[in-house]
Amino acid sequence: MWVVKLGGSLSADPVLPQWLDLLAQLGGGRVTLVCGGGSLADEVRRLQSHWQFNDLAAHNMAVLAMAQTAYQFNALNPALQLATSRSDIRRVLHKGQTALWLPFELQREQPDGQTNWEVTSDSIALDLARRLNAERLVVVKSCRMEGAPTLAQLGEQGIVDARFASLAQGAAFPIEVIHKGDLEGMRALLYGENRVMGAGRGF
Template sequence: MWIVKLGGSLSVDPVLPDWLDLLTSLGGGRVTVVSGGGTFADEVRRIQAHWSFGDLAAHNMAVLAMVQFAYQLHALNPMLQLTTSKAEIRRVLHKGKTAVWLPFELQRDKLEADTNWDATSDSIALDLARKLNAERLVLVKSCLVDPELTVGQLGEAGIVDRRFATLASAAAFPIEILHKSELGRMRSLLLGDARYEAL
């Protein structure tokens, strides 16, 4: 099982349908898509800054931002199967389909360690990958990523969230961070191309 997190910044990008076509055509039975929050989450940040309300409400609103983007992905490619739990994810993959996760289960009634902006959809995708014993995590970003940077440095640069580096250090699977233009590399990874497996 692979977790592929599509950054919310792809929500209006012309390349998005190509990513969805690739993940449904080659990822069936293996890939679960986690959606970022994108402009939906940006609006949560803006409203929270305007009204100065707490992180619990903002967290729940940001989860719904991820849900909105997930529904958008399904609308653009109905081959993606909507799921709301780990059990549903496993059932969809068992049927040879590609899953997209609606993370309603992340909504909270009280503040916890991760109900703040230090943990965004990157860490959420990594946490899901750990809980599902995934074989690989792929983050797809709109920004170029320097392959020489450590995960900690990527967090300092704002490319991944600040909690991600701590979680990643304990991950038992490879983590790939791809630029949105690297469809060819993603295709090769899915096909098991040894040139990319070694990276």
């Protein structure tokens, strides 16, 4: 089973339908899709900056932003099946379909290590991949990446969140961070071709 995280920045991108079609067609039975919050999460940041409310409220609002993106992706491609829990995800995959995660389980009543802006949907996808015993994590970004940067370098550049590289240490599965334009690379990976696509080699 794989976890694929699509950055919320793809929400209004012309390439989005191609990604959703690819994951629906070739990811059936093995891919769980995690959505970023995109501009909706950016609005949470803006409101928090304006009103200075706490990180717990901002976290819960950002989780809802991820869920709204998931509903959008499902509306654009209903073949992607909404799932709210690990048991739901396994049920969808067992039926040979691609799971689209609604992260309501991340809502919190008390702050914890995830209720801050150092942990975004990138690290949330990584945590889900661990909890599902995934075989691979692919993070799809809109940002161009020069050369083959490490996860730590991507964190320094703000391409992945500040905690991602440290949380990825010791992961039992490979992690790739790829550009939204590399649809063919993702297709090749799903077909089982051995191609090194992006960052995070060795993790």
